[in-house]
Amino acid sequence: xxxxxxxxxxxxxxxxxxxxxxxxxxxxxxxxxxxxxxxxxxxxxxxxxxxxxxxxxxxxxxxxxxxxxxxxxxxxxxxxxxxxxxxxxxxxxxxxxxxxxxxxxxxxx
Amino acid sequence: xxxxxxxxxxxxxxxxxxxxxxxxxxxxxxxxxxxxxxxxxxxxxxxxxxxxxxxxxxxxxxxxxxxxxxxxxxxxxxxxxxxxxxxxxxxxxxxxxxxxxxxxxxxxxxxxxxxxxxxxxxxxxxxxxxxxxxxxxxxxxxxxxxxxxxxxxxxxxxxxxxxxxxxxxxxxxxxxxxxxxxxxxxxxxxxxxxxxxxxxxxxxxxxxxxxxxxxxxxxxxxxxxxxxx
Numbered sequence: 018x019x020x021x022x023x024x025x026x027x028x029x030x031x032x033x034x035x036x037x038x039x040x041x042x043x044x045x046x047x048x049x050x051x052x053x054x055x056x057x058x059x060x061x062x063x064x065x066x067x068x069x070x071x072x073x074x075x076x077x078x079x080x081x082x083x084x085x086x087x088x089x090x091x092x093x094x095x096x097x098x099x100x101x102x103x104x105x106x107x108x109x110x111x112x113x114x115x116x117x118x119x120x121x122x123x124x125x126x
Numbered sequence: 127x128x129x130x131x132x133x134x135x136x137x138x139x140x141x142x143x144x145x146x147x148x149x150x151x152x153x154x155x156x157x158x159x160x161x162x163x164x165x166x167x168x169x170x171x172x173x174x175x176x177x178x179x180x181x182x183x184x185x186x187x188x189x190x191x192x193x194x195x196x197x198x199x200x201x202x203x204x205x206x207x208x209x210x211x212x213x214x215x216x217x218x219x220x221x222x223x224x225x226x227x228x229x230x231x232x233x234x235x236x237x238x239x240x241x242x243x244x245x246x247x248x249x250x251x252x253x254x255x256x257x258x259x260x261x262x263x264x265x266x267x268x269x270x271x272x273x274x275x276x277x278x279x280x281x282x283x284x285x286x287x288x289x290x291x292x293x294x295x296x297x298x299x300x301x302x303x304x305x306x307x308x309x310x311x312x313x314x315x316x317x318x319x320x321x322x323x324x325x326x327x328x329x330x331x332x333x334x335x336x337x338x339x340x341x342x343x344x345x346x347x348x349x350x351x352x353x354x355x
Binding site: 031083087089109 | 307
């Protein structure tokens with residue numbers, strides 16, 4: 018059996034992954050909307066999330082899949098279509114993202 | 127006589143402490159100093175004392191004839207007995223993929239989860255301060271490729287899978303509509319989780335002006351004497 022050769026790689030995987038992912042901007046918009054919604058409510062049902070983020074089913078699906086791949090959001094399957102919640106890292110992200118809106122609020126006053 | 131009660135209490139507390147330390151190997155001090163952790167130790171100590179009281183009420187000598195030795199045998203039995211009893215579950219309930227143990231162990235699981243939350247909160251505060259110090263002058267647009275690549279180059283051992291996952295997170299930031307400062311903080315936070323504080327700090331220092339915001343020009347003597355230019 019011929020074995021697949023995997024080259025040593027210090028940072029090449031990162032660079033190719035980030036370049037590839039930057040071009041998927043459509044699913045990123047849906048992903049960020051999901052993150053914003055989850056930052057306000059700790060967890061949300063998939064069906065309710067769909068109505069809140071207001072994107073097409075395909076974009077929502079891509080955005081959610083993308084977030085699960087990054088490990089920022091996890092979905093727990095249940096009888097009602099699944100429950101979405103932030104992982105520990107996702108929670109830290111949204112806490113930092115809130116600094117942006119806090120700055121905006123302070124700027125307005 | 128009172129020494130046996132003290133040792134029993136300490137026995138219980140030590141078992142509780144060992145359990146917490148084993149779960150938080152990287153920061154055992156932080157974990158033990160939280161309020162839920164102290165509550166956990168006290169609860170274990172009380173359970174051991176209660177077990178010793180029961181053993182003495184029923185006069186269990188553990189088969190040892192000598193009175194002094196029998197007292198110490200009771201101490202050991204109370205310590206281990208309370209530990210076994212508190213960690214026991216009567217039956218298991220299955221909820222989807224999860225198996226939930228019903229019994230005294232359930233209570234201990236809840237307390238341990240509170241300790242974990244308390245430690246995470248404490249660490250989050252420390253991480254937030256450190257990241258904001260390291261990343262305070264970093265320009266996200268200059269750094270989002272160079273800084274991670276340099277850190278991974280320094281580490282030399284980050285699996286490709288982790289690099290892919292990290293790349294996806296950073297791509298999310300590149301396309302997001304948020305301030306550069308918050309993007310830089312998130313870049314630093316995510317990177318620090320993978321490479322640690324020292325590598326991140328070293329990388330920012332080494333890359334220097336290549337990733338930093340443009341410094342304000344220092345006024346020269348000619349600028350001061352001829353401000354209009």
